[in-house]
Amino acid sequence: MQQGTGRRVAAGSLLAGLILVGAFTSGAALGQQATPTPPAGGSAAGLAASLASANARIAVWDIPDIDLLPDDEEGRLVRYGRSVLEASARHMGPDAADPAQRFAGNNLACVNCHLDAGRKKFGLPLVAAAADYPRYSTRSGEMADLADRIDSCMTRSMNGRAMPRDARPMRALLAYLTLLSSALPKDAKIEGAGAGAIPPLERPADPVRGAVVYAQTCVACHRAGGEGLRRNAADASFGYGVPPLWGPDSFNDGAGMNRLVTIANFVHDNMPNGVSWVMPVLAPEEAWDVAAYVVSQNRPHRDGLDRDFPDLLDKPVDTPYGPYADGFSQAQHKYGPFGPIRAEIARLKADKGRVPNPNVQ
Template sequence: MCIALAAVAGVGAGYLLTEGGTTVRYPSNVPQKIDALDPGPKTDLIRYGRDLVEDTPRFIGKDAQNSAMAFGGNNLSCQSCHLNAGLKPFAAPFVSTAATFPMLVDNKVITLPDRINSCMRLGLNGKPLPEDSREMLALIAYLEFVGKDTPEGVRLPGSGLMPIAVPRDVPSARRGETVYAQHCLSCHGQDGQGAPRLPPEVGYYVPPLWGEDSFNGGAGMGQIAYAASYIRANMPIGVDHENPVLSVQDAWDVAAYMIVHPRPMAPARQPVAPMIIEELPIPAPADANAALPGQELVPDLTVPPPPPRAP
């Protein structure tokens, strides 16, 4: 998994970014703007793209209403991760996605369809959408509409994931289990399986965090740095990046607890899927023996955790 580096930092709602003499605002009232569009084929495509993001399993999930369209390997939706239909700051929003692709990663050109299909293969644990399919075209149309005011090549503050400091102690799944019980269990459940929708609906009110219907091991949320950053800015649900509930250490610990659980294997040949945490690189921890963020830590739950270092 490649980490793309970005040099901008988010400072709160109503972000402003001056780029080439142009002041760009973080988009607002996007759902209302979509609802107000004039009728026509382009509007239909944008609205279908929004529906795909919000209700992915019904259209292209494992149990899609049309079995021929079951491209997903689970019943997660795009907004299981990209909250509020990809509009929430620092929840991997779509506001700058179309403007920053194609992107050169590891000497390979990654197109917007490539990036969408990396989510299909990793987050949805499925298979790629045909690039000429109505579903792919609709997702691109929605992403382009959401980011229509973002200049090409610009990432608005609030894009990607929120900066997170290096934890004082090496992340511990044992401590994370306590954090999970205090802050996550009431929604995601003791078994981490979330809250499925009631038949005949498919999908989840609250997504599973591990197990066979979760994202696979190649997804960004399966990497501890990405998960910790995302969790601190967005969880428990209702939290925003300006008023986080979890401490930095708690976010790393509960991320460790989440990723230590079993989930589907990553594909043998993973797609290149750039994930961005603002203001990387993160400085190295004071303890040279501590693992650097971004490594896949698998803490040992069978032994007592080491005592914390003195502040």
């Protein structure tokens, strides 16, 4: 890395650290407009609008200090949930000590995608997860609760199977996520949600260009074959110090991280590890291309993907598998450009309202 780039990364890390210290201080205010000003006349509609404005973008996250929870059953369950999130393979991976708890099909950890135990801005945070559910899932076409959302990760990102509701890892994850969201109102919108929004490309993202970026920026940690670095070569249940990005122990092709928009934004705002959205290392174009290189690689396949999204107009534009309603190729859905796809979906929604998935009865 060049000296100038090193200074920018160091400055970005310091600034990010200062911001995150404020964001994660217990008892911090939820936002500058957390207490709305009552509207003139006191109308119910005006108060509702004021409340909506106050909760529109919660910038400072109020997260309880989990280590200060009482040493009782609930406190221990929450702390175990954090451990499941951080050391998933140890608790529920394919080589976990208890065979009955082997729900994951790979040795990844939840924190490989949900950085800092789900508490990093634009690191796919989980701070508002419990406040977001239950909600309608466009992928399943049904209402989903928080346990359903966890199982979606289990069967896709973790390439495993759904957990029973009474399984201890499930109860622990629910307890941890509920605590993270405990200071938020229902359906709260937080700043730093998701993975960010870098400018779109006007061309297809290019895996060939991305291979060059990968060799320059990613290979030292994720390795030439994308296999990552295990914590213990003899015992897979210790998981990874650096997760694999493709291959048999990676997320499957139905995972959200296998969608270009998600992974490109995640890479831009978080990689190399330690970087933040405040001062990224990669240019947006580099992030798009290296993300294209990663999603072009082989990974486990999930059966039944053609039945995702009962209404095809709800399907994200970067979903890399059909069927599609818009007439664009699978390659364009995988690599872009996405502007023409979005325009056609908007036209179809205005014209038809919905397009049923022919594979869903």
